[in-house]
Amino acid sequence: MEFSDKMDLENERVLKLIFPDGVPENLRGNPELDNYLSKLGTCKVEQLKKEQTRLADEARSILEQTQDLAISNYKTFITTAENSRSIFSEFLRTEEQLATLVGQLPALSERCEGFLKDSAELSEQRRLNSITLQKNAQLLEVLELPQLMERCIREGRYEEALELAAYATRLGQHQGHIPVVKSIVRSVEALWHTMLVQLVAQLRTDLQLPKCLQIVGYLRRMQAFGDNELRLKFLQARDAWLNSCLEAIPKSDAQQHLIKTIEITRINLFNIITQYRAIFPEDEPASKVAQAPLKPLQGVSCNGDRLFQAWLHNKINAFLETLQRDLQLGVGSVETVLGQCMYFGLSFSRVGADFRALMAPIFVDVIRRRFEASVDEVNVQFERELDRFTLINKVALHLHSRKQVDPDQESFAPPETLLDFYPLAALCNGYLGALNELRLCAPLALATDVARCLERSLHLAAQRVLAFYRQEQQAFAGSEREAFIRLCSCLAYDLVPYVQRCIHGVFSPQALTVHLGISLLQLEQQQLTYLQQARILEPLKHLLPTKVLVQSQVQASEVPSAEAKPSAASAVAAEG
Incomplete structure (x- = not known):
């Protein structure tokens, strides 16, 4: 180192x-x-x-x-030089491209990062698609909830439709943030309202009790209405159906319309009451409610009953209006209609709605009007016959026909003396026609009205006889004057007592005394069903001989009782 x-x-x-x-x-x-x-x-x-x-x-x-x-080796050197020059130029171009590449590397890096991100998202979507493919059957069940519910509603399978609606509601509570689930829940809610409308519409059709119970059960499970609202909807729907049945009845014939109305109202209204009480039973018996302590009003327990009572009262009033309207239009047989109406009211006593007492005044008023109209026609006919009547050549054919008989053995055959005077005979026949029509259905409540009506008619007949006398007296010969006196005597002593006997034939004094709880003497003193002969004959009293007037007073006090009995229909109407 x-x-x-x-x-x-x-x-x-x-x-x-x-x-x-x-x-x-x-x-x-x-x-x-x-x-x-x-x-x-x-x-x-x-x-x-x-x-x-x-x-x-x-x-x-x-x-x-x-x-x-x-x-x-010059060739080699030249080639080498050229190659060197070419390599140098290539190196320069490569250097430029590398510089360009270096300049584009940041953008390439960013794009690579974006690609990595997109590829990650695509990978996640691919994973979700794979999961969706695996759960395809379950997803189809959820997506087809609206179509399935619509089919159930269309086919009337409301039980399954309610289960689907409940499932969709739970699904919306847990997965309501998902747009598809939210759309499904909205579609199911729209179909839920459609089912509600369809169920209410079915209540407007002809339904039996089991079907009504089933439909109202579905409405209760849907919880769309409160208890009182459900009662109101039920009564409105059934009322619409009943009205549609009544409106379908032909109105060309008043009697047929009334008979059909009675039948349809009796059957269908009774069915509706039965259905209502089966569907909405009372929570507690009346005895327990009476013994229970007083509580503040809640507006729930009593409103339903009051609502039903008001509806039933309204339907009965509507029937009574129809009854009164059709009776005023004119029916052929009042007693037939009366019998059906009384049976109608009696049948409703089983549900605590006996309304026979409300129908009795209507029938009494209609019968009275019809009788008064018949008597008015008789009065007009008498006036016409009297205008055409003449006393010339009037021979007494039944001079000795008036004779005293036992009151108990008297018949209701008209006096033969009336045949001498055609206007009086026509008047008597008119009275008999009106009384015979009344006798088929004669309410005891009309006894006094009938007597007063006939009394007014006889008094008017006497006035018209007096007018006839004043008009023709100047031309009377001796025989004609005697004939006129016999006419007045026949009116006073044959027709008036006979009409009195006919009145008691229709309204027996014994039946009146039993019904009113009085004696025959009190009945006569009160002039109930008795004609006031003095008032009737007042216009002719100066034309009658004195002895005849005395005899009339005796006959007025000895008027026999009638043999005929009132019909069963009249007794029923009188009791009403």
């Missing part, structure tokens, strides 16, 4: 001697220089003196050799 250091020191000294201005650049680091310096270090002085000459000779020899070599 010390020897090498010593040699280096000597070489440096030699270099300073040889190159006082410093070692040229081309010789620095050349290993031959070190070897040559070591060789010079071993030479003697004489050799050193000759070294310059030797070097010059060697350089000249090398130059000559080089020249000879170049001359003998």
